[in-house]
Amino acid sequence: MSAFSRSALRVLAATGVSALLVAAPLAGAATATAATAIAATATAGARSATVQAVDVPGSLAAPAVDEIADDGVPVFVNVQVPVGLSPTTATATLTPLVPAAPGSTGVVLVTVRGEVRQSVDPTAPAAISIPLTGDDVVNGQVSIGYTYQPAAASTPDAAAVCLPPATASVSLSETAVSTEGQATAPTTLADFFSPALAAVSVTIPDAASNSVRQAGLAAVGALAHAYPAPVELSLTTVSDAAHAVAVDAAQGRVVTFAPADATAADAPVTTALSTDAAGVPVLTISGPEAALPAAGAALASDYLALAGASSTTGLSQTGTSSNGDTATLSPTFRDLGAGAQIALAAAGQPDAVVNVSQSAFGGPIGDASVHIVGMHSAVPDSIVATMNVYWNDYLIGSEVLGGTSAFDLTLPVASTRLTAANALKVSLSTQAATGDCVPASNRIPVELFVDNGASTVTGTRGQSLDAGFQRFPQALGQTLPVAFGTSLGDQAAVASAGDIVASLQRNSTVQLAVTVPSLEEFRGSTQSGLVVGATSDDSDALKAPLRLDAFTAIDSKAVTFGVGTTLPYAAFESFDTNGRDILLLGGWSPDDQSATDPLQVQAAHYTLTNPGAWFGLTGDVLVAQSSLTDPVALSSNAIVPQTAVTSDYNSYALWAVIVIIVLILAAAIGEATRRRRRKKLAAYVDAQLEAERDRTSNGQGPTQPPASGTTAD
């Protein structure tokens, strides 16, 4: 993991509670997975905010928090503060979600650096406003804690362990930190990628070659690997301002590639820092076209933090990132980002989650088993303690703790339980053997530790998911070939590819090595990958489930009546063909093909910006139309079979002909054999008769019948 960036950014998920050793949530995880992770962290002690925020000048926005439950567990909102800025005020709006039971209203405490700065009544909408100073910035960020203390917890003698489940909750929105001062422009490459970044725009020249496109895609992929959402990313051509993300001087950056002319093929790659007219820091990467992709991929390198000068030479990373080394079939919990250990306590954090992405195995897996090794404290006879292990909220193992302190469990996971991104939860539950509640003053002293270095998830290479978006990114392994078709213009093609690569990369635990083969090379290969700007012919050749042609969708409610389209549309599809999984972005129009450009861009952008990002994509087809606000996800099975698809099956008729021919040949050969045999037999009998006649005519008697056996008669 990059020491300079990801550790700082991913603290969003775990800041403030040292005991929480969950893996960094996959950015924009699928709805189900995200929900799992959020629920788990809610009980674990801290939650991260996931909703994208928008900054206004002089203010740093923070993500909203969907739910703060009245469980006494603090929720931290972390705001990265760019160097040179000093926070003055933090504001937010607190809104009741589920009201507390009458008579048991608690209080929401707002804390900074452990100090309670404000107490808020959670029963009504409230505006939060707390003063901040430069001293509140710790490690480049302001960490604001929100703790919903239930009424019961404030009673000293309450039976804390037997508290009823939290029911009341509030939400937090419009969090902003006002600042003063002037952001300091970076002076070294190591400073350039500040943890406080909100947006990075990567640009390449217009009409760039495949090498330069590959460089741009490698860069945006590397940045997506390093910067989870909500940091905005874009890849555009220089003249395409429309598709580039907005960047400002404080939290924005521009990375631009400047390929050298062909005469400088052996020149090294150089980097230079500057600022543009708006004061936005710009990193310019120059060098031979062939060397630029490796430089782009290096933007996620751990070693970038060593670049302590304003200009460098030889920036390069080949192969896959260091994380690629962990792409084995048996990663440890630590490899999966869960830290050195999981520490659970009956009186504190009762459970923890390890995120298990299939991409961590270097490819798809067909089934898995979990091996958990650890220790627990001695369990008094008066206590019943149980460790439960859940895979995507489904119980896969349970053990009553006691006797020996060490535990060592191997738990199989059925293939039907596997998803692209999985949540492994370890839970500790304790109760007095008598079943009575235990007073808070006499809490159960059971602790449980999981050795993350010795605990593993072992996968078997295979496939457990139906063809569709959720087979990605793991289907790619560690490489992502991106081929460009001809149905998209240069600007739209680059922007679309950038969005899709960023979305895929954000959900892969390994840094994908991006390549840009020609479409012909891609078609002929056996690798899984992405096609951008596919034409109708391309979709036919690759046997996409939705051919880029007019189609009719089956309305699921109406069962058989469809919604047809003969209007321009764009489709982003995921399918398998000949054993390879392919992503295909293309469009169709009855007349003007360029009409699909904005639709294809919209579909690609949706993969990055929809609420669940990549894991928010369901089914295997995403269709964008001008009449639709957002693209719609479809199952290809809900599309009336197109003529081009049904035509693929014509060849099977040939097999029927072949079977008939084989039968006719068998019959003919059999008949010929039988005739030959009959003929031979007839000749033999004729010869016998002839011989008989000869003997008779010569005055000899008839031949004696054979002693045994049969004769033909």
Add this chain to the structure above:
Amino acid sequence: MSVLTAEPAAPPRPAPSRFAEWCLARWVSLGAPTVGRRVPGTMVVAVAALVVGIVAVIVTTSTGLNIAYADSQSHLTISRRLFDSKAPGFTQLGTVWLPVPSLILVPFVQNLWLWHTGLAAGLLGLVCLMGTACGVYRVAARIGLGRSGRIAGVLLIIANPSILYIYTTALTEPVLILCMMGCFAGLAHWVTSKRNLSAGEMMVFTGLPAAGATLSRYEGWVLVVGGTLVVLIASWRRKKEWRYAVKMSFAFAALPALAIAWWLAYNSAVYNNPLEFLNGQYSASNLQKATADAGLLAYTHNAGLTLWTYNWSVLETAGLLTVVLGIAGAVVVAWRWGLSNTALLVWVMGVAYGFSLLSLYLGQTHMNNDHSLPENWWNSRYALAVIPWLAVLAAAFVDSLSRVPTIGRGLLALVGLALVLQSAWWVTDPERSSVIAEADGYVQLKSASGATDAAAFLRDHYDGGQVLMDESAAGSALLPQIGIPLVDYYNRSTGELFDEAIASPATHAKWVFVSTADAPELSETGVADLVYDAVKKQPSFQTAYRVVFEEGDYRIYERIWS
């Protein structure tokens, strides 16, 4: 003096027990040659099929899977409403389905419990299973196959979960296949007999079951065409006399033709349209019109996709081993018998396969499986009629393996092992059979839509007072599942009484059962709920009834005053 000493006598072998002797005799009978009308071993096969069938009936009936298909419940209902209805009578047969399966089910549905549980169909299915297994066995024996071939053919039938499941339901396939196999067994006797069988014998032993087939499913109609052709050719070959050939062909086709004529006459008399079954409101073509119009019969006029779709259904109902052995057997039959009379008999057993392919190609049939376009489970059971043919072909192949010198026994052992493995594979997950997967899908669908709970509610709470219900609405074929005597219902089958009850529900029925599912094609195809359509337009209905059950698409009203 010489002393003669006798060699010590070998210890006498213990005499085999009578049971062992009996078993040995049965075993020998399975390979014995046929004698006239007698085919040794038939009873052994019948008993084996009966035992396996009883197990299947117990499994499916106890779980309710036997009435998962809506059509299965409809067939049970048709049979019972012939005598248990507000308007009983022969015309209750309707025109949607051919009548024989419903008619021969009548004795079994006399008992309300047998009808309610679907066990009535299971009992009939036992007879059909025994008949089918015996038919395969007798055909195999008639065409000269040895014990191993005969046993293989039978095992491929009675160890097939698709067959076993369907034979516990009231669907029409078991009766069709029984009749077809009866016809083929009769033809096999005639073709292979050294004695010239009379036209009367032909009529009884082949024409009668063929007539049963024609009044079971429309595959039977093609059977008559194919069978007549075989009889014509074989008769000509036998005597080289056209008169004889025509006479025997007529003897074969007369009863089936009569049956078909009767069906046309029935349709004409009851519906004023002899082709009501073909183009009427409830005909298959009308019911699937919406599907066809939407372009979802993708295999129509596409030979490749037709073969792809149907063959996958065959594979997923018959099993890989049956298909592979069957294809190998086809080559063996072609090579060994060419187009001889024996071969013609085997080839004509494939009429159901040809008919189904043609029907799909012409868009007359709606079928889907997990490899079709689009993917779905629908009517995979249409592939079942092909299985006996594949079993006979497989038997021919196995017989040829047994004749291979030296390694013949080893090859047979391999086939046996493969059969065991296939059966074990099926047992671990019966839904690998497409017909069972489809059945399970219906169970889940009914559960999710509220149909299962609605039926249970009415069954548990009905205390008399008549029920108004459109059982012909999509998803409402639930009458056996509900289990109330049919005479208590006002439904479509009661004709004018139904119309009167719809016009004034409160004066006719204490209970009103409706499906609120609404889609344009339901109305178009005539399967929208007529009761719901009517009562939702009647303001007085809401004041006379209260909702006592509502879940998913189903709602049950109870009259406020009793």
